[in-house]
Amino acid sequence: MKKIFTACLTVLSVFSLSATTPQTDGIVYKDKTKRFTVVSDGLVRMEYAPDGKFNDAPSFIGYNRSYPKTDAKVTDDGKNVTITTSKLTLNYKKCNSPFSADNLTIVSAEGVKPFEWKPGTPQKMNLEGTTRTLDWWNGDELQWENREGEWCTRPGKLDPGVLARDGWTLIDDSRGFLLDDDPVIPWVKKRKSKKGAQDFYFIGYGSDYKGALKDFTTLSGKIPILPRYAFGYWWSRWWAYSEHEVRQLIDNFKSYDIPVEVLVIDMDWHYTDAEHGGWTGWTWNRRLFPEPEKFLNYLRDRNLKVTLNLHPASGIKKFEQAYPQIARENGVDPKTEKDIPWVSSDRTFINSVFDHILDPMTKEGVSFWWLDWQQSLYDSKMDSLSNTWWLNHTFFNKMKNTSDARPIIFHRWGGLGNHRYQLGFSGDSYTTWKTLEYMPYFTSTASNVGYGYWGHDIGGFRALPGDSIIDLELYTRFFQFGAYSPVMRTHSDKKVHLNKEPWNFDRETLNLIRDAVKLRYRNVPYIYSMARKTYDDGVSICRPMYYEYPETEEAYDYKGQYYFGDNMIVAPVVSPAVDGYSKIKVWLPEGKWYEESSGTLLDGNRVYERTMAMDEYPVYIKAGSVIPHHAASVDNLRSNSAPLSISVYPGGDGEFDLYEDFGDDDNYADNFAVTKIRSHREGNTLDITFEPRKGSYREMPSKRDVDVKIHATLQPEKVTVDGMPVEYTYSPEELAVVVDLGDYDCAKGKRINMVFPENADEADGTIGSMHRFVKAFGKLKDKYAELEVNEDFGTMSVIYEMLEYYPTESRERLFTFRDKFSRLKDIVAGQPMPESARKWFVKAVGL
Structure with a gap:
């Protein structure tokens, strides 16, 4: 059985400790045929049992049967029962018949956006959920070639979600499968309810979408935190790599300074020829991997x-190494060489596969499984049992309950309740701009069913007919989106022209890919802290804008942008550039937002059209935010003590709860630590x-190498740490002050004080203007090698060095640069060079 690590912990923070919350079964009323359970303020279970036999076993959707105590008021006058919570009021007219509009009504409580529901009321404005796979999807359409060779297209459709603008959702679990109490893999069992029985879950939320998701996970189970390594970069390709080629691949990642955390080996790890299995296989291909261990x-x-x-799907055949043992355990004489069919619901068969194939490979070093079920949707023996749903459950729980490692499975969406098996493979989409345009909406909308962790095929999987090369601009933009996705994973079809190994591209593309991967690693402390909030609250890291602004139409209209955690809005580039710049349109809500690419503090409640060069990406950070990053030196995620850099952004006060745990065990519910960081x-x-760190976890470091970075500012006049004067460094490229705290004792806390000159903020876009000018100036000589610069033009190219060499003159130097940049077309007109070079340069800086 699973080993348990225990630690004494007391944490006072925004992160909840569910283990210490008093629990109740939530049952508030019961008679001969009806039972009402208050799961939370906004979620009520309503059961009708004609024979009076109610179900207490967990179901696929109703996984939890014990809930935090809710302050619900119940009145019973003999004829009517009224249940009142802070979000809803339920009225039931006593009878022995099924629930109907004649005997049951639920209305919103005072202060909640109005709704009224009765059985049979149609929901009109569902906000959608997700789908099992994006195989053959091109954007929001399916496109495929039929048997007659005709190209067919039809609209794609997502499953309904838990959220709707109606303000309520009904989940009918009357025919849902149940689970037994097996301690390793709770096994599926059918309901034995009498005909006509009803098992409803009603969620009433008005416009409190985040509250609805919290209520749903209270019923259906929390969204587990991925192992920390899963938030790094994954390399995956459908390719018959040999072990030697894999070694070369890893060496290349190191040589080109591209971090990689997870290696995905597609189906060619096993024999794939007709004599040894083909699509399904369970035995290492020793032609390619002579010594797998x-x-x-x-x-x-x-x-x-x-x-x-x-x-x-094809089961276990005679040529598999483990065939004899599995055959005997499943009543087949190995001498017959009879195929052992795959039956997901067969407990003996599934246990045999784990015992004789998967568990031994796990012990040898396979970290987790990519379960790529594509065949029959339903089990061959148990009617209506989804193979996808059930295999996700079995594989995840097997790892959870028999391994020291944190459970993870990479798989396709199986339906409501699958959020408990946290990481989805979205399938074989096309390598098109339409695919990239759809992905942000698809990813954020999946959070409406709690299924927020996706590992997409960066760049798309398969090419459309006639596409014979990789569109490098599309691939780069897809990579940049991947950095702000739940999981960053490359994958592609088994085609020669879809080789996405970064070093096969030109230097500029290689550099942009490397930058995107390194940015991902830089953001992991922020992402990981948000993953804890997902676990606690049920709100995924990529989420729609309407979670925060449910009454604002723009939050629904701008479907392509999304919140990335609590502090960032991402509006991905999803169309090709014109003259080196892509246009995006972004709606920024109330407040102020810092555009990271340009260093501009923008007013909210407005729609902006912005341009982005290839090395720029539309990320908008809430003004005043405090965001933890990894230091630039961090190129793997295995260490609990990796250096941190805490960014403080302009525009106001901020705070952040930095979350930490061991990273790859399953004890994080109670074993974790939090450091609150505030700026004023x-x-x-x-x-x-x-503040002093609170909490503890396995192998928690007592000290961390930490620096603090203040963005978009002039140099300070004075810096102290705990009252003592200290030195700082200044980054001209970012106009950022960096204070190194050294080996910081996390238990003691720390205070940094900075005094700046008047009007020190430089969040007016100068950062972006400097970057664009210096970059374009460097490339100008490729257009006109004989360039001899005049005074105005030349001095702009060394603005970074001027800020470094003359720190006391920074304000004046920046003023001069801004003035010249505002007159740049005139300055360029006076610069001796061919007219073609002038035109190129003006476009290169985005004017």
Whole structure:
């Protein structure tokens, strides 16, 4: 059985400790045929049992049967029962018949956006959920070639979600499967309810979408945190790599300074020829991997996690190494060489597969499984049992309950309740701009069913007919979106022209890909802290704008942008550039927002049209935010003590709860630590406070190497740490002050005080203007090598060096640069060079 690590912990923070919350069964009323259970303020279970036999077993959707106590008021006058919570009022007219509009009504409570529901009321404005797979999707359409060779198209359709603008949702679980109490894999069982029985879950929320998701996960289970390594970069490709080629691949990642955390080996890890299996296989292909255990040891020594692709549908055939044992355990004489069919609902068969194939490979070093079920949607023995749903459940729970490692499975969406098996593979979409345009909406909308962790095929999987090369601009923009996705994973079809190994591209594309991967690693402390909030509250890291602004139409209209955690809005580039710049349109809600690419503080409640160069990406950070990053030196996620850099953005006060745990165990519910970081601006003074860390976890470091970075500002006049004067460094490219706290004792806290000159903020776009000018100036000589610059033009190219060499003159130097940039067309007109070079330069800087 699973080993348990225990630690004493007391944490007072925004992160909840569910283990310490008093629990109740929630039952508030019961008679001969009816039972009402208050799961939470906004969620009520309503059961009708004609024979008086109610169900207490967990179901696929109703996974939890014990809930935090809710302050619900119940009145019973003998004829009517009224249940009142802070979000809704339920009225039931006593009878022995099924629930109907004649005997049941639920209305919103005072202060909640009005709704009224009776059985049979249609929901009109569902906000959608997700779908099992994006195989053959091109954007929001399916496109495929039929048997006659005709190209067919039809609209794609997502499953309904838990949320709707109606303000309520009904989940009918009357025929849903139940689970037994097996401690390793709770097994499926059919309901034995009498005909006509009803088992309803009503969620009433008005416009409190986030509250509805919290209520749903209270009923259906929390969204587990991925292992920390899963938030790094994954390399995946459908390709018959040999072990030697894999070693070369890993060496190339290191040589080109591209971090990689997870290696995905597609189906060619096993024999695929007709004599040994084809699509389904369970035995290592020793033609390519002569000593699998040594190969896995090699990967582990390089701190790589590895997952193998499984297509289980064809079962176990005679040529598999484990065939004799599995045949005997399933009543087949191995001498007959009879195929053992795959039956997901057969407990004996599934346990045999784990015992004789998967568990031994896990012990050898396979980190987790990519379960790629594509065949029959339903089980061959149990009617209506989804193979996808059930296999996700079995594989995840097997790892959860028998391994020390944090459970993870990579798989397709199986339906409501699958959020408990947290990471989805979205399938084989096309390598098109339409695909990229759809992905942000698809990813954020999936959070409406709690299924927020997706690992898309960066760049798309398959090419459309006639596409014979990779569109490097599309691929780069897809990569940049991947950096702000739940999981960053490359994948592609088994085609020669879809080789996405970064070093096969030109230097500029390689650099942009590397930058995107490194940006991802930089953001992991922020992402990981948001993953804890997802676990606690049921709100995924990529979420629609209407979660925060449910009464604002723009929040629904701008479907392509999304919140990335609590502090960032991302509006991905999803169309090709014109003259080197792509246009995006973004709606920024109330408040102020810092555009990271340009260093501009923008007013909210407005729609903006912005342009983005290839090395720029539309990320908008809430003014005043405090955001934890990894230091630039961090190129893997295995260490609990990796250096941190805490960014403080202009525009106001902010705070952040930095979350930490061991990273790859399953004890994080109670074993974790939180450091609250606050920033407060008053006049020209900025105070940044690190409160003493609270909590503990396995192998928690006592000290961390930490620096603090203040963005978009002039140099300070004075900096102190805990009252003592300290030195700082200044980054001209970012106009950022960096204070190194050194080996910081996390238990003691820290206070940084900075005094700035008057009007020190530089969040007016100068950062972006400097970057564009210096970059274009460097490329100008490729257009006109004989360039001899005049005074105005030349001095603009060394603005970074001027800021470094003359720190006391920074304000004047920046003023001069801004003035010249505002007159740049005239300056360029006076610069001796061919007219073609002038035109090119003006476009290159985005004018």
